[in-house]
Amino acid sequence: MTADLSLLKADKVVDARGVSCPGPLLAAKKAMTEVKAGQVLEVKSSDAGTLKDLPLWANKMGYAFLGTIEESGYTRLFVRKGK
Numbered sequence: 046m047t048a049d050l051s052l053l054k055a056d057k058v059v060d061a062r063g064v065s066c067p068g069p070l071l072a073a074k075k076a077m078t079e080v081k082a083g084q085v086l087e088v089k090s091s092d093a094g095t096l097k098d099l100p101l102w103a104n105k106m107g108y109a110f111l112g113t114i115e116e117s118g119y120t121r122l123f124v125r126k127g128k
Contacts (some may be wrong), residue, residue, distance in 0.1 A: 050114050050123055055087035056080055062119045066094035070102060073124070077108075082128045085111070091119040099124065 059076045061069035069090040080086050088099060096113065103110040103124045111123035 050112050050121075053085060053087075053111070053123060055123065056084035058087045058089065060089045061095070062089050062091045064090070064092065066092050066098065068092070069095040070098045073099060073102070077106075077124070077126060080126045082126055084126055086124045086126065088122045088124070089116075089119055090122065095122065096120060 057076050057080050059069075059072045061072045064072070069088055069092055073086060073088045076088075077086055088095065090096075090099075099122050100110040107127040109125040109127065111125055113123070114121040
């Protein structure tokens, strides 16, 4: 799955590196209002809590959590907005 994600071009990118929980999740919620159905949001986060919180939130909202890519010092998380 990671190989596929590395080729994915997000429609909106949120850089929440250096922000502690719940900052990355709040930034993702705000950014998702600017993303249309079917588009992809990428969240860059260095906070470990985001790895748990973002997929749970995406599921609750009916969005598809596509997965993560580990980078040096942070994680890239991908969510596709539902209808």
